[in-house]
Amino acid sequence: MNSYNFEEIDELHWTLGLVHHLEVGLIVVDRAGVVKLWNGFMENHSGVASSNVEGKILFQLFPELPQRWLQQKLDSVFLLRNAAYTSWEQRPYLFHFKSNRPITGSAPFMYQNITLTPLTSPTGEVDHVGILIYDVTDNVTSQLELQQANKKLQALSREDRLTGLFNRGYWEECLNNEFERFNRSQMTSTLVMFDIDHFKRVNDTYGHQAGDEVIRVVADTLREQARKTDILGRYGGEEYGAILTGTNGENAMIFAERLRARIESLVVPYGEHQLKFTISIGVSELTYEHDSPKEWLEQSDQALYKSKQSGRNWVTLFGESE
Numbered sequence: 001m002n003s004y005n006f007e008e009i010d011e012l013h014w015t016l017g018l019v020h021h022l023e024v025g026l027i028v029v030d031r032a033g034v035v036k037l038w039n040g041f042m043e044n045h046s047g048v049a050s051s052n053v054e055g056k057i058l059f060q061l062f063p064e065l066p067q068r069w070l071q072q073k074l075d076s077v078f079l080l081r082n083a084a085y086t087s088w089e090q091r092p093y094l095f096h097f098k099s100n101r102p103i104t105g106s107a108p109f110m111y112q113n114i115t116l117t118p119l120t121s122p123t124g125e126v127d128h129v130g131i132l133i134y135d136v137t138d139n140v141t142s143q144l145e146l147q148q149a150n151k152k153l154q155a156l157s158r159e160d161r162l163t164g165l166f167n168r169g170y171w172e173e174c175l176n177n178e179f180e181r182f183n184r185s186q187m188t189s190t191l192v193m194f195d196i197d198h199f200k201r202v203n204d205t206y207g208h209q210a211g212d213e214v215i216r217v218v219a220d221t222l223r224e225q226a227r228k229t230d231i232l233g234r235y236g237g238e239e240y241g242a243i244l245t246g247t248n249g250e251n252a253m254i255f256a257e258r259l260r261a262r263i264e265s266l267v268v269p270y271g272e273h274q275l276k277f278t279i280s281i282g283v284s285e286l287t288y289e290h291d292s293p294k295e296w297l298e299q300s301d302q303a304l305y306k307s308k309q310s311g312r313n314w315v316t317l318f319g320e321s322e
Helices: 002-020 040-046 067-080 137-158 168-185 199-206 208-225 249-265 293-309
Strands: 025-030 035-038 084-086 112-120 126-135 189-196 231-236 239-245 268-270 273-275 279-285 315-317
Touching: 025 040, 067 084, 067 112, 067 126, 168 189, 168 231, 168 239, 168 293, 189 199, 189 208, 189 249, 189 293, 199 208, 199 273, 208 231, 208 239, 208 249, 208 268, 208 273, 239 249, 249 279, 249 315, 279 293, 293 315
Parallel strands: 279 315
Antiparallel strands: 025 035, 025 126, 084 112, 112 126, 189 239, 189 279, 231 239, 268 273
């Protein structure tokens, strides 16, 4: 009998040792929220010894805890006698611990997954709940970094590197989507296409770097004049496109004329030189007569060609009387 008792004591000692050295936080609370166990993980990361926690009410010791949320979780476990879980994506942490992981030292805090499990007594009653806190900071940080990298790759696949506007491929996708949206919602949009007049002269006279600077300045000016809802792209070379969503041809002409005048007033310093230039613009309002996005684009190109024929530095609305 004594031998059996010694074995029981040894087993309890080993169990407690394992519990306190787990790389997982473990708290045991009763129905009143009184802490019955506070393991080494919790001591190390909270800086509070188990002797100062056990026998006291958890929410009084840590008033910063989300009491209503955690109490609802605890009540559910006591009532249903089933475990409950929450991941860092639902709630980044339960205890605001610092992240001391060697790989993720830059993380703002320890990301945590939480499990609440019912603890059954020898009589079959559930009078205690174990709260397990898993440090998932390394995995989360890797996942967030991967998501951020994917976002950057996605942006690069859509963005023109020189101007920061949408590149031609993605902008044309937007054009197709806007055409389909018009067919569903009947809310018109207008397409503005323009290019830089005599741009070849800039490259030939001052070099391609000067030409690149002019292209960037025009893109910046386009962004300044446009709304956030407008879809802006570099169509190719010195040609640009702007889809003015929810805008009819008349209002698009006001935008286009304002843009033309603003570009005409610009002076771009390049070395010892002061570069001045103009743009020619074609405008086409989307209507039921358009059979395809291609036709819509072709009409704005035709209007742009008329602006060139009119002496450049001009704005033309497709279908406008001569």
